Amino acid sequence: MAKMTGSVGSTDDFTIDIEICPIAIMLVSSAGKILRSNRRLDQLFGYSTGELHGQSVEVLVPTHVRPYHSDLRNAFFEVPTSRRMGTGRDLHGARKDGVMIPVEIGLDPVQVDDDVMVIVSVLDIRERKKNEAMILRALNAAASAMIQVSEAGAIELVNNKACQLFGYKHEEMMGQPIEMLVPERFRRKHAVYRNSYNNDRYARNMGAGRDLFGVRKDGTEFPIEIGLTPVEEMEGKSTMATIIDITDRKSKEHDIAQKAIQLERLNEELNQFAYSASHDLKAPLASIAGLLHVCESDLELGDFEEVKLNIPKAKALAERLAARIEVVLSLAKSDLVSINWEEVDVEQRFQTIWSALKHEGVDVETDFQHAEPVYSIPVRFDVTLENLLSNAIKYQDPAQKNRLVRIKTWTADDQFCLSVADNGVGIPAEFHNRVFKLFQRFSDDDKAGSGIGLALAKKYITQLGGTITFESAKGKTIFSVVLPQNNRLANR
Numbered sequence: 001m002a003k004m005t006g007s008v009g010s011t012d013d014f015t016i017d018i019e020i021c022p023i024a025i026m027l028v029s030s031a032g033k034i035l036r037s038n039r040r041l042d043q044l045f046g047y048s049t050g051e052l053h054g055q056s057v058e059v060l061v062p063t064h065v066r067p068y069h070s071d072l073r074n075a076f077f078e079v080p081t082s083r084r085m086g087t088g089r090d091l092h093g094a095r096k097d098g099v100m101i102p103v104e105i106g107l108d109p110v111q112v113d114d115d116v117m118v119i120v121s122v123l124d125i126r127e128r129k130k131n132e133a134m135i136l137r138a139l140n141a142a143a144s145a146m147i148q149v150s151e152a153g154a155i156e157l158v159n160n161k162a163c164q165l166f167g168y169k170h171e172e173m174m175g176q177p178i179e180m181l182v183p184e185r186f187r188r189k190h191a192v193y194r195n196s197y198n199n200d201r202y203a204r205n206m207g208a209g210r211d212l213f214g215v216r217k218d219g220t221e222f223p224i225e226i227g228l229t230p231v232e233e234m235e236g237k238s239t240m241a242t243i244i245d246i247t248d249r250k251s252k253e254h255d256i257a258q259k260a261i262q263l264e265r266l267n268e269e270l271n272q273f274a275y276s277a278s279h280d281l282k283a284p285l286a287s288i289a290g291l292l293h294v295c296e297s298d299l300e301l302g303d304f305e306e307v308k309l310n311i312p313k314a315k316a317l318a319e320r321l322a323a324r325i326e327v328v329l330s331l332a333k334s335d336l337v338s339i340n341w342e343e344v345d346v347e348q349r350f351q352t353i354w355s356a357l358k359h360e361g362v363d364v365e366t367d368f369q370h371a372e373p374v375y376s377i378p379v380r381f382d383v384t385l386e387n388l389l390s391n392a393i394k395y396q397d398p399a400q401k402n403r404l405v406r407i408k409t410w411t412a413d414d415q416f417c418l419s420v421a422d423n424g425v426g427i428p429a430e431f432h433n434r435v436f437k438l439f440q441r442f443s444d445d446d447k448a449g450s451g452i453g454l455a456l457a458k459k460y461i462t463q464l465g466g467t468i469t470f471e472s473a474k475g476k477t478i479f480s481v482v483l484p485q486n487n488r489l490a491n492r
Contacts, residue, residue, distance in 0.1 A: 023040060025040070026122075030115065030116055034055050044095075060094055101126055108121070145161040145162035145165045146161065147240075150236065150238050153179065166217060183213050201239070204227075204228055206227070212225065291314040342378055346409060347366075353382065361403055363404050381460075389405065393405060396424040420478070421476070421477065426473050465484050466484060468480070
């Protein structure tokens with residue numbers, strides 16, 4: 001931009017000056033009349049030499065700007081100062097043939113013949129715009145979001161992928177501070193990191209060892225990776241940031257971590273099953289083999305009555321063994337149960353389960369105080385409640401005159417809470433650390449049971465993101481379940 005401030009003796013002297021100026025330039029009066037223009041400006045706008053002299057400067061202004069351009073011109077002459085025109089906006093000039101050309105304009109006030117005028121320098125930036133358009137086309141063809149940021153932190157260039165990623169229009173991002181794309185809690189730190197990078201500029205990934213997040217126009221945050229590449233330009237230093245949305249990758253990493261936890265749990269269950277197979281299952285098999293050996297001997301001796309007595313015993317042992325294996329398989333398959341969360345009617349499900357259980361001589365008290373609605377995976381909720389109620393009934397104390405089961409529900413901190421209490425025989429303290437393990441029974445009576453119910457309840461509640469705990473002593477056992485409700489929609 002030419003700088004010709006101060007005073008000029010006459011417009012004739014000025015004519016000589018502007019002709020030797022290497023850029024397009026003209027002298028405009030405070031009334032908006034073009035007094036002088038050099039050959040470069042005439043050629044730029046398609047006029048012959050001297051054709052513009054005496055015309056209004058608005059003839060070079062796009063038609064849609066002309067109605068208010070005189071107001072802008074008058075405002076300039078009220079406080080004339082050297083400056084660039086239209087900072088932050090794309091400016092165009094109108095050629096004689098009507099073609100619009102992109103330009104940069106400099107305004108420099110000057111005193112000529114006791115009057116304040118303005119030297120207007122015009123820079124044709126068509127070639128620059130052509131190159132910028134070519135660069136932008138290349139950036140828009142990139143699969144990743146790309147944003148060029150000035151040393152001061154202003155967005156200078158942004159491709160379509162970045163606009164889509166952050167939910168902004170192109171013009172909404174240009175010229176804005178890059179911190180607009182950073183979650184508010186990180187913005188102060190980000191400015192420090194940016195200044196630190198400017199002091200030691202080289203291509204590298206941003207935030208090594210830290211989790212990075214971007215924030216969209218709608219306020220949602222998402223995990224990202226950023227690559228930084230320094231750019232050296234005549235106007236100054238800038239940085240090209242390549243941004244990758246890693247939401248899917250993080251989700252997969254989370255899934256892998258959950259699978260690892262699941263495999264670890266299954267491995268523990270496999271160890272328990274191996275222990276059971278070598279202890280709990282081995283004895284029935286040995287008994288079956290022994291009974292069959294006895295039957296074989298009795299058949300040789302013709303003692304058919306003894307055979308008739310022993311075969312049902314072997315059959316009963318085999319059936320019990322098959323049932324135990326089946327419950328182990330049920331536990332292993334529990335991870336494959338549908339994971340669709342639904343609204344559950346807690347009272348209705350309790351009534352259905354309680355009616356199906358054999359509870360002669362056992363009374364029940366209910367106190368349902370939870371807030372509606374309650375969400376869970378129905379099959380897991382039902383199995384848990386059934387096992388808790390079944391155990392509360394099964395281990396009642398025969399010495400108690402009034403045998404009782406109490407079920408209570410309530411809501412606390414967006415969590416559904418449930419407790420099942422009984423006044424039965426209780427769980428001895430030495431067995432408390434084994435309550436939720438496979439094949440554990442804590443009574444020597446002949447009540448039927450697989451020793452898997454509480455293990456299955458624990459597994460299901462854990463899969464639902466909740467907790468199950470208990471307290472027990474002689475004459476009192478309470479199992480408590482807490483199920484979170486704030487993440488139900490994400491799990492549905």
